[in-house]
Amino acid sequence: MNVRSQISMVFHLDKCIGCHTCSIACKNIWTDRKGAEYMWWNNVETKPGTGYPTQWEDQDKYSGGWEVKDGKLRLKSTGKGRVVFNIFHNPHMPSMDDYYEPWTYDYQDLFNAPEGPDQPTARPVSMVTGELIQIKSGPNWDDDLGGSPVYAENDPNLKGLTPDQRQQLSAIERLVFFYFPRICNHCLNPACVASCPSGALYKRGEDGIVLLDQERCRAWRSCIAACPYKKVFFNWFAGKSEKCILCYPRIETGQAPACFHSCVGRIRYLGVLLYDADRIEEVAKSPDEQLVEAQRSVILDPHDPEVAAAARQNGISEAVIESARKSPVYQFVKMWKLALPPHIEYRTMPMLFYVPPMSPVMASQDGKTVNHTSDDLFHDIDQARVPMKFLANLFGAGHEGKVRYALRKQKAVRWYRRALTVGDVDMATAERMLREADCSTEEAEAIYRLTSLCTFSERFVIPPSHREQAIEMMKDPREHQSFAGFGFLTGPGRAM
């Protein structure tokens, strides 16, 4: 057992209202620079929809992630031999058009335009070329089903749905959508790290954050092709790739990352998981239907004394182990099995998990009355407007079992709480539903608390980074202080 710690995340999709506050918080801190205008380390997509970049989930086109070939795990986009063959031309590179051309507006036009019969308008100007442009798309172009005949209907997750189900998704009174916020998954088996010919990408040992060394990056852009989530971006001005750093300067000082901190719906949870690094390759090779369970099995129980001992042996500090025991992620993923990894079939083993969203049941309009196809407003999840198959394509590698389990448990908890607080539901029925959903009343209470009443410190359980100890390994702080003075990285010049 080779125990390591990983800062992991849960996004509770049932709580996301799609306000994009997270995206703006991130943009303002990290990507408001030249060359980075088009990057959204955090973005929120509408599902069904094609997302950003367009149809990123279609790996037949983008060739991201891993595949199992002859019993071996290999990258779809590159490899030791192929990197040489494609050295002057990376054949899987998305163009800026597949993201979008970033723009601003020429606001001067509003003030300086000559008097005329019409209101002056601020014309869009490309932030790349500085020329006036016609806007063709944007980072959330298909927000709230905008342009759905083009975008929503071409969502790769609609694969395997019957024509009827597809039709229902966009039919009036039946139409449905939910939000899908995305950041870098800080995967256990990151394709970007594996693909980099310069060794610029690495997974940080102490907390598993995947980072890109700007000094070592040589602009091969293999990572951009290899990441199936398209969360590594190429800065066309700096000539280096960039990605989400999980706000590690904030994490190291005990603060939640900006997108987590700013989340209005409080959908985001962050905590440490302990996992067995020796089993990653074996698990990543599992057949599709076993992937979700296999990944869960890599996550270790921090309460287990054996695990704790192995963790200590690997140099994981007591504070991190203690933090792992309080981790909300551990509860959502491992104990309650509510949170599922996105597109586990890419085999990168993402460490960002999603609680699948609930949706209203199907309805049809008859004159002035709206008829529901089921009387059980919340019970019948198979009658929900979002087809189970669609969610299964997103969170279960196409297999519905784990998704159904998570949705039934959520539904049972709702009924249980409804029986308790509103009282219009029979408690006996509620308890039967809990049993059917493999959930005790204590667990239901805990899920309810962490979902609805969670405080800041319950959502973000950030282990101390002990940077003060880490720096002592590199240099003696007292010696540095006497040499550089107070508040300087290098010694200040003499004033006189």
Next chain:
Amino acid sequence: MKNKATPMPFYLVSLMLLLPIALGAQEAAAFFQQNCASCHTIGGGRLTGPDLKNVTQRKDREWLIRFMVNPKGMIDSGDPYAQQILEEARGVVMPAVPGLTPETAASLLDLIEEESKLPESAFKGLQITDRPFTQREIELGRQMFTGDRGLTSGSPACISCHTMKGLGGLGGGRLGPDLTRVYERLQGRQGLGAWLTAPATPTMGPLFRRYPLQQDEVLPLIAYFEHSAQQGGQDTSVALLNFFFLALGGTAVALISFDAIWKWRFRAVRAPLAQGGRPRGET
């Protein structure tokens, strides 16, 4: 003044090292063989340049040295004797010889004076037969020119830098001049033979000094050049055009094969999607 000044004797020594020293008899002979013999003989008749036998009696040493060091300058200055030399050489200007200083020139004149006194000079030049060449010799020369028959010294075949009329295909190299009428330019067998024995241009000189042509290789080449000059004409631009079309075709083939090799490459996703969008209600 700082104390880093170099001592005076150091300058003196370096100056003395830099001063050209008159060549010994041995070096002068070698210099003549390498730099002069391709155009001049001593008592062997004129090649491209005049026979140098008794040249010191035709003109005074001072004038000769000035001419040797800077031939073009002398001709341009309008010196009448220099003009006469130019006329005799049918307009071929003697190239400035690298490393030919006034001191070296003096040594060379000494050498020429000595050699002129001998009944048979060592620099009489290659004596080439006047008989008509056989078809076999011409063919042999052609083979050596094209590289079908390698040169014994291992030096590159003529075709790698030169072209000729009637080579066919893409013709020869374009780095050096067209050699179809070189026989006429170098004024016959003697001139051509002397040139081939020791080419003097900055391009060919260094190369063939190390890997010279053998005596028995010179004759067939002369045969081939003579034959070619008799045919007349020059290499036409057809070969150049062939080359252009071959390059064009090759580029097209390369591009098509690249397209085939990378046919599964990523192509635009969003733009085709947006163009292929259909109005709501149609299926």
